[in-house]
Amino acid sequence: MADPITISLDAMGGDRAPDVIIAGAALALQRCPDLRFAIYGRAAAVEPLLRHYAALRDASVLHDCEVVVQMDDKPSQALRKGRWKSSMWRAIQAVRDGEAKAAVSAGNTGALMAMSKFCLKMIAGIERPAIAAIWPTLRGESVVLDVGATIGSDTQMLVDFAVMGAAMARVVFDLERPTVGLLNVGVEEIKGVEEVREAARILRESLQTHFEYHGFVEGDDLGRGTVDVVVTEGFAGNIALKTAEGTARQISEYLRAAMSRTLMARLGYLLARSAFDRLREKMDPRKVNGGVFLGLNGMVIKSHGGTDAEGFASAVELARDMARHDLVLQIARHRIEVAGPEPIRAGALSA
Template sequence: MTKTVRIAVDAMGGDFGPQVMVPGAALALERGLDAFFILYGDEARMRPHLDAAPALAAASQTRHTDVFVRMDDKPAQALRAGRRNSSMWLAIEAVKKGEADVALSAGNTGALMAMAKTCLRTLPGVDRPALAAMWPTLRGKSIVLDVGASIGADGRHLVNLAIMGAGMARAVFDAPRPTVGLLNIGSEEMKGVDEVRAASKLLRAAPPPDFDYIGFVEGDQIGRGAADVVVTEGFAGNIALKTAEGTASQMGQYLREALGGDLLSKIAYLLARRGLATLKAKMDPRNVNGGVFLGLEGAVIKSHGRSDAVGTANAVEIAYRVAHHQLLGQIRAALADAHKDAPAGEPARPQLRMDSKV
């Protein structure tokens, strides 16, 4: 018998708030998830959407608050201004209190990270949390992290990201031994910045027991599915993510213009529409919605702020899988094993082998 996953939802987050978050939860429930939802937000704004989804109403409870974090709030503002009363804070706090297994928000990313780190704290050995994103590839999907939770990383932090990303791949992809690569400007060991080469040396010096490190991955190889997990620091990761999103949008616009012109183009569209529908589905960002904050003493999922109910339902499914497969416990155990040789009295760091020279 499986345990029902309890999902705390910041129903006021994102550009559309309850009109997307509540129907998205309802759609996820229709897909057969064994989940119970705690919806935080303005009761009056949530109620019409719950009345339209009786199955969700029966598998949820609402907790009213009229305080919410705006999309343009700075993280420091969000923490100062009524933080303990906002729908975002309360959803995260439910995880800390053990009332929920995972929290979901489509709100301001910076505020969500700041609140999650303040409320939940980081795992031993983790200096900063990372945001892991799903990435469509020719082989299916990959995980890329960090895509913007923090800027900069030394070699040991990148090793932490590899450990956490591999744990997420096992939970989300059911991959018993995922492949992990480091994003770099070339595949040769002498290329790249010192921090990336240092991480590679650490991973090669003491191969992790539960994933395969395959070396450096170049930017054009992410979309090919060269690795189940691609590790980078947040600055490069965010640029890569936004570039990919922009390119997908650009290609879609090119196709619309090319097929919406003269009569022959419209006939070509009619003949190719089944294939184009398949292409559109593969390029649809809603199908990879749901970023995971890794490295925290609790599970927090970030949905895209402009996503609709379909994208929100996909983020709910990510939240469900993260909690159902007990990702936090897997990561905690893997980090503890990596840190076990750290000298007493020193901060736990991913010392994969004490004689490794980096």
């Protein structure tokens, strides 16, 4: 068996914590026996749950934390009341102190990002973090970023996101030169806001050593898998993510209703059940649950707050894979190789 990997868990984060967190960790452990856990949460709530999962209990250390960051707390409020005491902060701190390789939380996204930036700091030369998601496509999977960390990104941020996303794609998909596209309202070079057009110029002219810049891509290219990495700012990326998840659930409900409407439909479902099961598996948002915080000096994974045990297990397994590949180190090296140690400034690389 491979060397154990310790993941720190914010057991109190999410809509159904700690039940879903503990059940999801137990499921992840079944599938990945090399996992170990540092669990941070209220002992009175977590200990009774661990009694039902003997293997997880034996593979974990529980740290009692009385302070819980609420889902509606403002980031500044969470920092004031949660620093050094909350389950969220201590899970992140375990990564900073080398006690865990990655932290996973289903809690308040804004608070998690604020605490992660404050505790772990940014990789040298990277100004703002991004949340990257693994996106299922007709061609396989793509990396899409940012899906909610930075609203209104400027040119430098978009270029940084491209560099970080390409590094992640190289690790996750084992690609030597992943293709990168900028999400835009059209593929023509004259379209889009100035920041996106300037980022495109820098990527096209100066930053193609470790990846191939494809050009602009549109919304329908995400599902097609036109490129390995799709770069956008957080507002558009988050809307695209939530729209895709909602559409998947909508289609699933349509199919379920159609297959149960008549006797012939039910018979047809039974005859094609294996095909429908594969479709359901492919469209299940839980299978790709987990946003990777890129740009930090430590690995943090954000799970959806309303996910179930299967979804949280997926986030834990993603954290394990990112830690196994030492993604933070790969991004830092990749960025220096591409652009040097200084922040990427518009126009600075084209001379």
